[in-house]
Amino acid sequence: MRKVLVAVAGCCLLLASSIARADMPGDPLSWLGRIASAAERVNFTGTFMYQSGAHSETSRIAHRVDEHGQFERLEVLDGSPREVIRVGSEVRCVLPDERTVIIDRANSRRVFPVRLPETFGSLAESYRISKGRVSRVAGYEAQAILLEPRDNLRYGRTLWAERQTGLLLKSRIVDEDGGVVEQITFNDVRIGGEIGEELLTPRFEYNDSWRVVHAGGNEIGREETGWGATPPLPGFAPVSAMKRPLGQDRGEAIHLVFSDGLASISVFIEPLSAEAPQDQLGEQSNGAINIYKRAAHGHLITALGEVPARAVRRLGDAVQPGAH
Structure with a gap:
C-alpha cells in the first residue's frame, strides 16, 4: 500500500503546473478528477x-x-x-495533552481538502x-459540483x-431533507508559490516518554479475513481488508472497507472481551460519522462512516463469518 512518491515528484510538479494552464473541463466527472489530484499536486496554505x-x-x-x-x-x-505532520508516505498525529503520537500511512487519510479517491469506478450508478453555479470561496472563483444520491443509503454532497x-x-454534506450534516470551507487560502520550512516545522516536540501508537495495519486478501x-449493501463494494493491532495483549482487529466510490464504511471486527460494556452497543454518532456496534459470533462488530445511520446498521448487521 505504501506509495513511493520521490520517483514521481518531478512528474507531479509538471502536472500541477499544467493543471493551472489547462482548459476547464465541461463535464462534472472530469472536475471530480481534478479535485482528487489537486490536493496532492498543488502547493497551498490557509485556514x-x-x-x-x-x-x-x-x-x-x-x-x-x-x-x-x-x-x-x-x-x-x-x-x-x-497537530498532523506528513512526510512522504507517513503521517504523524501529535496529541500533546495525552502525550501520544499516532503513526499512520498517508494513503489511509481522506481529509479536507483530499476528500475524493483517485478513481471513481461506477460512481454515477449511486x-x-x-x-x-460558479461562486466565490475564500476570494477565488469556484465551480460547484453536485452529487445527488439515488437512494437513502448515502448523503448528498456539493x-x-x-x-x-x-x-x-x-x-x-446534506441529508435527505437537505439539512447540512457537515461543512468544511477555507476561510483564506494561498494557492501555489513557495511553501517555506517555517510553515511545515512541527510545533510540538515529543520524546521516548510519550506513547507511540502504530495505527497502520497489514493488508491482506479479503478471503483471508474469513468475514x-x-x-451486500447496495452500491457498496469491498475495496480493502487489513489487520490492525489493538494494543498490548489484545491481539488484532480485522478492518474491512466498503465504498461506493465516494462514501466509505469501515467495519472493525475484534474479539469480544468479557469486560465489554453492553450499553455501548447499538447506534451512535460523532458529527457526520454514524456508528453501529453489535456483538455476534464472539466478536464486537463496529461499522462507521459518513453515511446515514440506516446504512451503517444494514452493513453492520450483514457482516458475518464465512461470507464473501
Missing part, C-alpha cells in the same frame, strides 16, 4: 473551518510537493492542541452528478473547486 451540528473548529494547513515528495502540516487551532487548479475550497457481508 479552514469544520462545522457539524453545534460543533465547529478551525485548522491551519500548509502543503508542499517538490522533488523530495509531499510535506504537510495541519494544526487544529481550537480546543485541545492537535449519484446523479452535475455542475452547479464540492466547490477552484477553477484554475481544481483545489477543493469547500465541501458540504464478509451477506446480503
Whole structure:
C-alpha cells in the first residue's frame, strides 16, 4: 500500500503546473478528477473551518510537493492542541495533552481538502452528478459540483473547486431533507508559490516518554479475513481488508472497507472481551460519522462512516463469518 512518491515528484510538479494552464473541463466527472489530484499536486496554505451540528473548529494547513515528495502540516487551532505532520508516505498525529503520537500511512487519510479517491469506478450508478453555479470561496472563483444520491443509503454532497487548479475550497454534506450534516470551507487560502520550512516545522516536540501508537495495519486478501457481508449493501463494494493491532495483549482487529466510490464504511471486527460494556452497543454518532456496534459470533462488530445511520446498521448487521 505504501506509495513511493520521490520517483514521481518531478512528474507531479509538471502536472500541477499544467493543471493551472489547462482548459476547464465541461463535464462534472472530469472536475471530480481534478479535485482528487489537486490536493496532492498543488502547493497551498490557509485556514479552514469544520462545522457539524453545534460543533465547529478551525485548522491551519500548509502543503508542499517538490522533488523530495509531499510535506504537510495541519494544526487544529481550537480546543485541545492537535497537530498532523506528513512526510512522504507517513503521517504523524501529535496529541500533546495525552502525550501520544499516532503513526499512520498517508494513503489511509481522506481529509479536507483530499476528500475524493483517485478513481471513481461506477460512481454515477449511486449519484446523479452535475455542475452547479460558479461562486466565490475564500476570494477565488469556484465551480460547484453536485452529487445527488439515488437512494437513502448515502448523503448528498456539493464540492466547490477552484477553477484554475481544481483545489477543493469547500465541501458540504446534506441529508435527505437537505439539512447540512457537515461543512468544511477555507476561510483564506494561498494557492501555489513557495511553501517555506517555517510553515511545515512541527510545533510540538515529543520524546521516548510519550506513547507511540502504530495505527497502520497489514493488508491482506479479503478471503483471508474469513468475514464478509451477506446480503451486500447496495452500491457498496469491498475495496480493502487489513489487520490492525489493538494494543498490548489484545491481539488484532480485522478492518474491512466498503465504498461506493465516494462514501466509505469501515467495519472493525475484534474479539469480544468479557469486560465489554453492553450499553455501548447499538447506534451512535460523532458529527457526520454514524456508528453501529453489535456483538455476534464472539466478536464486537463496529461499522462507521459518513453515511446515514440506516446504512451503517444494514452493513453492520450483514457482516458475518464465512461470507464473501
